[in-house]
Amino acid sequence: MRNLDEFAAALSQVTAQATGAAVTSAxxxxxxxxxxxxxxxxxxxxxxxMSTAELQQLPxxxxR
Known part of the structure; x- marks a missing residue:
């Protein structure tokens, strides 16, 4: 069960990062x-x- 929870947490983190990258790209x-x-x-x-963080990623x- 612990491995599944760790996998779910890692997957959630990667998904959040990918979503953030897509928003920034758009x-x-x-x-x-x-x-x-x-x-x-x-x-x-x-x-x-745009937030300050998004503006900092713009350059x-x-x-790219």
């Missing part, structure tokens, strides 16, 4: 699209709802 794409089509104001609107995502 947000990065929206920032790129805003910059390409709308300029500075569009980018401001695109990043307005790494843009390099």
């Amino acid at each position: 947000q990065t794409q929206s920032v790129i699209a805003a910059a390409a089509s709308g300029g500075e104001d569009a980018v401001r609107r695109a990043v307005a709802g 790494q995502q843009l390099k």
Whole structure:
């Protein structure tokens, strides 16, 4: 039973990380699209709802 609990916890952690990466990737794409089509104001609107952690990840995502 303990191994199953450990596996479930590890799976939950990996799933949360993958979900977070997908959200960050989608947000990065929206920032790129805003910059390409709308300029500075569009980018401001695109990043307005992002957390500090998400904003800190943005440069790494843009390099990919």
